[in-house]
Amino acid sequence: LNGSAQKRVLVTGGSGLVGRAIQHVINEEGGGKDGEEWIFLSSKDADLMNKEETQAVFQKHKPTHVIHLAAMVGGLFKNMRVNLDFWRNNIYINDNVLQAAHEVDAVKVVSCLSTCIFPDKTTYPIDETMIHNGPPHASNFGYSYAKRMIDVHNRAYFEQYGRSYTSVIPTNVFGPHDNFNIEDGHVLPGLIHKAYRAQKEGKPLVVWGSGTPRRQFIYSLDLARLVLWVVRDYNEVEPIILSVGEEEEVSIKEAAEAVVRALDFKEEVVYDTDKSDGQFKKTASNAKLMRYLPNFAFTPFEKALKETCDWFVANYDNARK
Amino acid sequence: TAQPTQKRVLVTGGSGLVGRAIQHVINEEGGGKDGEEWIFLSSKDADLMNKEETQAVFQKHKPTHVIHLAAMVGGLFKNMRVNLDFWRNNIYINDNVLQAAHEVDAVKVVSCLSTCIFPDKTTYPIDETMIHNGPPHASNFGYSYAKRMIDVHNRAYFEQYGRSYTSVIPTNVFGPHDNFNIEDGHVLPGLIHKAYRAQKEGKPLVVWGSGTPRRQFIYSLDLARLVLWVVRDYNEVEPIILSVGEEEEVSIKEAAEAVVRALDFKEEVVYDTDKSDGQFKKTASNAKLMRYLPNFAFTPFEKALKETCDWFVANYDNARK
Secondary structure, three states: OOOOOOEEEEEEOOOOHHHHHHHHHHHHOOOOOOOEEEEEOOOOOOOOOOHHHHHHHHHHHOOOEEEEOOOOOOOHHHHHHOHHHHHHHHHHHHHHHHHHHHHOOOOEEEEEOOHHHOEOOOOOOEOHHHOOOOOEOHHHHHHHHHHHHHHHHHHHHHHHHOOEEEEEEEOEEEOOOOEOOOOOOOHHHHHHHHHHHHHHHOOOEEEEOOOOOEEOEEEHHHHHHHHHHHHHHOOOOOOEEEOOOHHHOEEHHHHHHHHHHHHOOOOOEEEEOOOOOOOOOOOEOOHHHHHHOOOOOOOOHHHHHHHHHHHHHHOOOOOEO | OOOOOOEEEEEEOOOOHHHHHHHHHHHHOOOOOOOEEEEEOOOOOOOOOOHHHHHHHHHHHOOOEEEEOOOOOOOHHHHHHOHHHHHHHHHHHHHHHHHHHHHOOOOEEEEEOOHHHOEOOOOOOEOHHHOOOOOEOHHHHHHHHHHHHHHHHHHHHHHHHOOEEEEEEEOEEEOOOOEOOOOOOOHHHHHHHHHHHHHHHOOOEEEEOOOOOEEOEEEHHHHHHHHHHHHHHOOOOOOEEEOOOHHHOEEHHHHHHHHHHHHOOOOOEEEEOOOOOOOOOOOEOOHHHHHHOOOOOOOOHHHHHHHHHHHHHHOOOOOEO
16 A cells, blocks of 8 residues: 555445446546545445445455445336345345445445435425435335435434435436446436447337436436545535436437437337336436535536447447346 | 144244233133144344344244234334434344245235334324325434335335235334333333332432323233234235324323322322423324224223233333333
């Protein structure tokens, strides 16, 4: 070990969509700071559903800070199939990571929630105070409750031990290194992969659902820059939503049309209305973020989508799908 | 030898307040039925926070039915001290028990929630549909969320595997074999123990708090009879509140005065208003229970309290305190 790092930051889920974006910002964009040491874990380093393996990897690295991104995740259709597994596996991962961090005396843990966990019956826009105000959407209640319980767990660590463990709440994240699997992935990578294949086969792009549900999308690189700020300078235990503004919300139809432009897709676009739409909207307020960082500039959606599509085409063989 | 058993019922937490009441009803009141085999577990048989020990005891007995009463529990002041431990320990116990039951193919598990887990900001009376409609009272949020998650877990087992795992929601339970520890126990056993000692020392009974909060109390023997009915004949996954009616709600002051009568306490009663009151009320509706069992007769409060006090006095040396 050189010198004494003031921060040794361990990132769980370091090879995933957000983890890779953080690596990119640290390594390629000079986003790291002096006195920071960064360690990115993947499932090869430890099975975080296993308590002993988690303890071992935390003991090995003894982080002062943790960015906890690892989770069992998936799009609408996978959640609907195995809600029980989403509940149990994520509870185990989160308890193992938070407890291991506590035991090596990590001063800060930043975990990752999602706007899909908010109450289904609610007023809009949703904000950080509303997480527990009612049941989540039925489609992914297992995942939603497991993620909500991170906030409960953080508050309990604060109350019993004074720990500053907190969480961020992104909206729908997209970018290079995503999971582009059509059955299990999220909507944007799913559309990109489907359009790519449909173009090759000269077939229409089939969008699942009516195209009317609405989403706010955040580019993984923007999210990474914001997470770095949270690790360094956000000191509340209460979570913070990391998202573009409400006015940036788009329909699935508009998102599909943007993918068509980004990939220069030439065939028809059709909507399979037999397939589930999922939650109609989950509009989140980014007012709290804007109070802290009024000048933060998000990458324009079309530009971010183009970069993502270009990455997918260039890396098709190795992309997770 | 006997007929083949149609039900092998395993009771976790079998030596506790409710477990002992069930044992009493089965063994002393002819509450058992032909074809039922009853096994009562205590912490001596397995540490349910340990996955392997839980699996081993379930493999040993291979129950068809489970009454899951085991938990880390305590009164107001203990919860306020260690909310984190209440959250973690109960999540582990519940996951271990439910998963072990699932793996031995138990057809039914009846777990035990509590009215203290309902939303703090709410309309009254509370009912079974309202469990997740907002955050619980801050004093015991760790315990409350862990218990709420049993309902989430049950619904996930139903959705993914078709299991009929359900839960009951008693109000404040009291009776013989309770934990009479003054620091950690619940209000009625605490008052009984305090009055007993105050009488011996010729001192006043000091009631913590203002005496104004309100509670519905259910006698452990009544609860046991109702739990037996749930195991045999209640077939919903949604929980059911097991309680006396709203009109039976009493203030802590009224409860203290009833303890004074039951123990024939002769000294003064004073109220230490520096101590926390906890939640002001948690009035629960028993309308669902009354629809199923309109003729169920609860033991009158004064009679149940007298039996409990008599038991405590007769068993003082061995009572948990």
